[in-house]
Amino acid sequence: MKFRVPATTGNTGPGFDSVGLAFTLYARFEAELLPAGQLAISGCEAKYQNEENLAVQAFRAVEKRLGVRPAGLKLHIDTDVPISRGLGSSATLLAAGAFAANALHGAPLDKEMLLDVTTQMEGHPDNAAPALYGGLCASVVGEDGRVLCVRYPVAPSVRFAALIPDFPLATAEARRVLPAAIPRADAVFNISRTAILMRGMEMGDYALLSAALDDRLHTPYRKALIHDFDFVRAQALEAGARALVISGAGPTLLALHPDPEAFAPQIEARLSALPHKWRAVPLNVDTEGTVEER
Numbered sequence: 001m002k003f004r005v006p007a008t009t010g011n012t013g014p015g016f017d018s019v020g021l022a023f024t025l026y027a028r029f030e031a032e033l034l035p036a037g038q039l040a041i042s043g044c045e046a047k048y049q050n051e052e053n054l055a056v057q058a059f060r061a062v063e064k065r066l067g068v069r070p071a072g073l074k075l076h077i078d079t080d081v082p083i084s085r086g087l088g089s090s091a092t093l094l095a096a097g098a099f100a101a102n103a104l105h106g107a108p109l110d111k112e113m114l115l116d117v118t119t120q121m122e123g124h125p126d127n128a129a130p131a132l133y134g135g136l137c138a139s140v141v142g143e144d145g146r147v148l149c150v151r152y153p154v155a156p157s158v159r160f161a162a163l164i165p166d167f168p169l170a171t172a173e174a175r176r177v178l179p180a181a182i183p184r185a186d187a188v189f190n191i192s193r194t195a196i197l198m199r200g201m202e203m204g205d206y207a208l209l210s211a212a213l214d215d216r217l218h219t220p221y222r223k224a225l226i227h228d229f230d231f232v233r234a235q236a237l238e239a240g241a242r243a244l245v246i247s248g249a250g251p252t253l254l255a256l257h258p259d260p261e262a263f264a265p266q267i268e269a270r271l272s273a274l275p276h277k278w279r280a281v282p283l284n285v286d287t288e289g290t291v292e293e294r
Contacts, residue, residue, distance in 0.1 A: 001103055002293045004028045005095045006134060006286040007081040008088035010126035010248035013213035014193035019138050022130035022286040023160070027079035027092040028293070029055075031100040034072030043077035054090055058097030061117050066105055075100070084168035086248035091127035094118040099132070099290045112147070119147045127248065134289030136201050154285045155204025161260035163232060163253040163267065166277040169225055174249035177221045186216040206242050209256055213243035226251045227276050235270040239263060
């Protein structure tokens with residue numbers, strides 16, 4: 001079977017660990033069952049061609065949920081989603097493994113159950129949900145461990161450019177800099193903006209989105225881990241971006257812009273003298289999530 005999983009951004013500005021968005025940048029996979037005990041992975045570095053691969057771990061987790069014996073697996077990965085850049089590369093692998101296991105074992109589980117599995121593995125649903133469902137997703141994890149996900153419509157006019165640098169940032173490192181507690185004013189700041197974010201996305205209202213795409217829960221702490229953050233942000237806004245936020249844990253930055261194709265070469269030129277190379281990738285919102293391809 002062949003299928004694809006979209007890149008995603010977590011947080012989406014103010015929605016820390018809960019709001020995520022899928023993009024038209026994809027990881028593509030081919031999967032088939034092999035005799036038990038066999039594993040053949042291609043399309044990634046040799047160090048990931050084993051049972052420690054996140055896709056294989058998710059595959060095994062779904063098999064365990066199904067109560068079936070572990071099967072052999074052949075998996076080919078062809079991804080345009082950069083690794084450790086804040087665009088949900090881990091979520092693409094988890095979604096892929098869960099989706100493949102379910103499909104190859106007869107598809108007895110719905111996406112809600114697959115989301116439970118992938119969220120348990122990743123620790124938060126903001127990337128896992130849009131990776132599976134597509135679109136704009138707001139999710140919470142209940143006390144019983146089940147994930148409640150609400151999918152919101154996004155106007156076609158809402159577009160972004162991903163500013164992707166040539167250096168990685170591990171999620172674990174980005175989480176270590178976060179404080180254990182936050183001021184009440186910062187919590188209110190983010191909660192209020194998350195509420196208008198969803199409406200702004202639905203309406204394609206750039207004025208609302210410009211106000212909503214801001215954050216005080218992680219950006220003030222993580223921006224020091226992203227080389228030249230303040231300069232890149234200032235240049236993006238001067239070049240016409242309506243807002244700029246860290247994508248997930250970073251280091252990719254997301255610029256809101258109605259014409260990212262025109263914006264991309266402008267911002268790349270503005271950043272060309274920096275010691276680290278930045279590339280700008282225009283993005284639309286993916287509305288399908290993880291789907292089989294013929």
